Amino acid sequence: MTFLSPERLWLLSLAPLLAAAYVLMQLRRRQHTVRFTNLALLAQVAPRRPGWRRHVAAALFLIMIVLMMIGFARPASSVKVPRDRATIMVAVDVSLSMMARDVAPSRFDAAKNAAKTFIRELPSRFNVGVVSFAGNANLVAAPTADRDAAIASLDQLVLAKRTAIGEAVFTSLQGVRTFDAQASQDPPPAHIVLLSDGDNTTGRTVQEAIDASRAAHVPVSTIAFGTPYGTVDIEGETTSVSVNKETLKTLADSTQGKAYEAADAGQLDEVYANIGSSLGFTTEHRDIAARYTGLALLFALAAGGASLAWFSRLP
Known part of the structure; x- marks a missing residue:
């Protein structure tokens, strides 16, 4: 007691x-x-x-x-309460290139809005965690059934330099492996949804991320935000930031995930359609x-x- x-x-x-x-x-x-x-x-x-x-x-x-x-x-x-352990990790690119406004109102805002809509529409049985990544990756919301907490974490994201897609995948996998006491030995069924404009400029490579995801049996689905004509103003200079759809498609295809573009992000129900269940327990105080x-x-x-x-x- x-x-x-x-x-x-x-x-x-x-x-x-x-x-x-x-x-x-x-x-x-x-x-x-x-x-x-x-x-x-x-x-x-x-x-x-x-x-x-x-x-x-x-x-x-x-x-x-x-x-x-x-x-x-x-x-x-x-009291021990049954809880489905199935987990979705949402990784959001917060690199400076996401400031580009070739996707209204900007790549960054469009990605956040898409992530929020996706989280709200997730079936209640899923847990959801949030990762942000620029020069490194951070777990900003551990996997939880609390949708409001996950959505609130998206509003705290801040843009930064460089893009570490590989690190985002590794951090998401770590979030899955620390879901509960048994996750290190028996990880829950999971799927990663990564929202980005596609370039990996620092940290571990996309191929390393693919290898890690395949070893963990966790698919990575990607959503590409941007056009070939995107630009951003950084320190007074205008820089071209074309979207790299090929990198994101390679990451998705190689891990048995799906590659989407911002325009068809509404089809994301395919992401969780085939995720299995794994029953666990959580302790509640009544x-x-x-x-x-x-x-x-x-x-x-x-x-x-x-x-x-x-x-x-x-x-």
Whole structure:
């Protein structure tokens, strides 16, 4: 068992203080009784009552308080929930060449919009992760069933120099291999979708990426953004940035993926059509505070009932 608000458990430290205060009051009461030396008169003024009964209601009341304190800290039980491990990795090119506006509103914005649409339309059984790549590649959103988190990561992307397509594939494969505790030995079925304008200018080669993908049995589908007429202004100079569709098509064809262009990116449902399933489990924490509240209520009723039955009053 765990607690969703563990900082509230400090209240439990008050329970021993309440118990100690009760014991102290009982000792003081006994001392006052002993000081009353006229025992015959004492028997008439304060008739003898069963001593243990008066402690029962107090004990039940104290247990009720403890249960309420535990419930206030929101106890939760750990439950294993079945979860499909199938994973889609979306790799987005953030190199400066993606600033080109030969694809409206720009290659970069078009790629982000296509990625968001693809993620939103993924069937719920799939997990999705996001990788960005320029001079190197970074896992910006680990594989998750949370679509909002994956889409939000796309809005944080920033353009940078150079393009490392090979590194993007390797980082995506690493994201798959770290999906859960068993992924290093038993990776989930996966597919990589890479959105780029096609040039690999740094890092490991596209051929190395192809070899790694084939060894991992993870297809790479590509979406090419751009035309032969794209240009960008970098540090005051206009540079031609023609799209390299051949590189992207080679990467896709060699890994049993599909090569798309921005115009037909809507056909991406083919990407996940043939991905298999692999059942795993995720641990969820379910709030069980209601159980402790219910138990506290039962002890409160027991304390009140005992006090009414024996002393004709509530504790």
